[in-house]
Amino acid sequence: MGPLTLGLAMARQSADTVCADASQAHPALRDFLSSAYFPVIQSSSMKKIEAIIRPFKLEDVKIALVTAGIVGMTVTEVRGFGRQKGQVERYRGSEFTVEFLQKLKLEIVVDDDRVDTVINAIQEAARTGEIGDGKIFITSVDSVLRIRTGDRDSSAI
Numbered sequence: 001m002g003p004l005t006l007g008l009a010m011a012r013q014s015a016d017t018v019c020a021d022a023s024q025a026h027p028a029l030r031d032f033l034s035s036a037y038f039p040v041i042q043s044s045s046m047k048k049i050e051a052i053i054r055p056f057k058l059e060d061v062k063i064a065l066v067t068a069g070i071v072g073m074t075v076t077e078v079r080g081f082g083r084q085k086g087q088v089e090r091y092r093g094s095e096f097t098v099e100f101l102q103k104l105k106l107e108i109v110v111d112d113d114r115v116d117t118v119i120n121a122i123q124e125a126a127r128t129g130e131i132g133d134g135k136i137f138i139t140s141v142d143s144v145l146r147i148r149t150g151d152r153d154s155s156a157i
């Protein structure tokens, strides 16, 4: 695709709609937008899913995720609090105390089209229905590199 065709593609694109999500753009346009001229518009096609879960739910969540097809994940022991400030029972502590509770943090990087499957699997397996079941955060990932081979991005997941 030459500069003229690219220019036409861009004109058509901007005439249709303001393209807020660069991943929806024509591939050539996307490459162009990702180039040094438009570093700010660069968009990623991978997401990191960070899930804070109850420690005893790890095995169930792991099985659900492997069944859903994920090929890698990281688990870290963390401590945290949410809206109840770590208070598990009302009579414990004064209303000013904040307690950290033991949780596990899972980190899973997947292609965009796998996100819904993964978060549904986590929610189903980690939920008890009681306060403190945890939370899922989703962020964009710019790049991934497999150290052994040098594979990049989707090929490196």
Ligand SMILES: Nc1ncnc2c1ncn2[C@@H]1O[C@H](COP(=O)(O)OP(=O)(O)OP(=O)(O)O)[C@@H](O)[C@H]1O
Binding pocket: 052, 078, 079, 080, 081, 082, 083, 084, 101, 103, 130, 131, 132, 133, 134, 135
């Ligand atoms: N806004 C937040 N930012 C970072 N971590 C959070 C946040 N909210 C919750 N967490 C983490 O998630 C853990 C579990 O949170 P929790 O499930 O209690 O959230 P909640 O919003 O209080 O919901 P619920 O009312 O169901 O308890 C916390 O211990 C903390 O580690």
Ligand SMILES: [Mg+2]
Binding pocket: 081, 082, 083, 084, 085, 131, 132, 133
């Ligand atoms: Mg809570």
